Amino acid sequence: MNLNVQDLLVLHENVNRNVGDERLNNFYLSKNNVDILSSLSKLIEEQILIKDNSLEVTLNKLIIKDLKTILKNGELTVGGTKKDLIERILNNIERIDDEYLELTPVYTPTAMGEKLLEETKYVVHFEWGYNNISLPQAHEIATNQIGDTHLDKVVEIYKFEINRIYKSTPIDNKLITLYRGLSEYFKRYKNDNDSARMYYNLAYYLQIKITLENMESPMSSAYDVYGKFSEERFKSNLEPIHFREAIYEQLIFIEGLSNEHIYDLFTQDVSHYYDLDKKIFKYVIDYLIAYLKKEDDKEAFSKIIDLIKSEYLIPKKERDAFKYYLDEDYYREENAHRNRQTIKTNINKLIKEDVNIEVEIDIDTGEIVWYIEEDELKKL
Known part of the structure; x- marks a missing residue:
């Protein structure tokens, strides 16, 4: 079977959808520029899907309002559940005009398709890749590492990757x-x-x-x-x-x-x-x-x-050495060429001159540091 993991995701995303109403906005498929219609064609060629236009399938895709419209065309009663309406149409098909029965085909799985859907349910779980296992990785593990199993493949994929990392x-x-x-x-x-x-x-x-x-x-x-x-x-x-x-x-x-x-x-x-x-x-x-x-x-x-x-803490001596490295070696070297100059002002003047002030707050100590850009200093 010439299907890759992207084809499998296309299958899960579009099975039992109407032809022409394909799921084209899937995040993973869009991000990877997957040609969804080409994948669907491949699935049909591989006899995983068919475009089923039988009334038993297509009528189920209609809403109750549309089913009642068909029944009215055949001058039939419109009461009952959706299942009742569909059965009434099928039992009185000769009374309904053909134009009302030309319904949109549905991507329907074959027996082989049903089996493949069951075996590859894991692809939907891993399509987002937020758990350190990408969709291609999950598929490789499922196909070549855990093999055919009756166990839940999502669980087995996780366990395989956990054990692989844990060993090293x-x-x-x-x-x-x-x-x-x-x-x-x-x-x-x-x-x-x-x-x-x-x-x-x-x-x-x-x-x-x-x-x-x-x-x-x-x-x-x-x-x-x-x-x-x-x-x-x-x-x-x-x-x-x-x-x-x-x-x-x-x-x-x-x-x-x-x-x-x-x-x-x-x-x-x-x-x-x-x-x-x-x-x-x-x-x-x-x-x-x-x-x-x-x-x-x-x-x-x-x-x-x-x-x-x-x-658990490292000795204070080691931490103090780290502090010295930061405070003395780094900051002293970075600022050695500067001559410190200051000006004195007050908050009222800053407000009056519309000086833009940036404030940095240490979330641990609450210490506040004020910054004024050079252009803003010129206002003072």
């Missing part, structure tokens, strides 16, 4: 995206809360683990330009992302599990893949639960910060 780099940001994507799929499409929770826990663990490991470098985003540990930046890494709050809300509000039980599940899920630093992650899970319950999370967060400051 168990601590990898790419895995966070894959764990999240599979978690979301189990939650939204499989109604499998246990699997959704497990892969969410893996993503959440890795998110925190990578943050903690990054603290071993003075270049880490956990430190500001002066080498000071930023609690707020770290706190942002503890918060759940998007829909995934629903996974823990299920455990907290629906199942009514205790903090200890939820932590035991977290430990059970993560320990299959990673060695767990149980002390800090016990505090992390307590914080996550307090956050989602909209309770005071300050105590839980303080325990995390105290532990980080005692066991």
